[in-house]
Amino acid sequence: AQKITQTQPGMFVQEKEAVTLDCTYDTSDPSYGLFWYKQPSSGEMIFLIYQGSYDQQNATEGRYSLNFQKARKSANLVISASQLGDSAMYFCAMREGQQGGSEKLVFGKGTKLTVNP
């Protein structure tokens, strides 16, 4: 079974609008971390935002925020005020068993976001 599911292969958004990229995860471990990465067409992997399973508040980093719904096992990335430079692949990832666990980071298959002018 997939640990990380990103159901949207591609998304389109108008410049300056907000967009939500979906991510659901599967784990029975109470301690885990969720990460989002951006990969522009140039190929590098850029870390965007982190959410820990015990964090009380949803993570935010500038225009990025995470809509973390623990009971539903979802960690959707919200990008506000989209810019042309946000066009990229976005990957959701999970590290299970934090605080002495497996250390492995497992990735979803990604969502390709296109921002239209």
Add this chain to the structure above:
Amino acid sequence: NAGVTQTPKFQVLKTGQSMTLQCAQDMNHEYMSWYRQDPGMGLRLIHYSVGAGITDQGEVPNGYNVSRSTTEDFPLRLLSAAPSQTSVYFCASSYLSLQLPNSPLHFGNGTRLTVT
């Protein structure tokens, strides 16, 4: 301020040839890993290491070997290249989650490998 350095950037191999992809980091990270990225498949973990002398298999380890003799270096060896190993390879490192739970993976710039 090098971060994670991967070499080479591009490589073309013939079926059956062997080669080593180099990875070095200067951030004193205990955790290092190798991923391959194929279209529509996301990033899949090949091998990883939680410290010098310790390695373990990821999702897709067949056809690849690793070793970790120092904290800084984590080379990936292709023993006998096959066309199915045509991919983009990423090396990544981080602090252990026990040290820093929110430590993200820092990625190298990738190696584009073609096996003909």
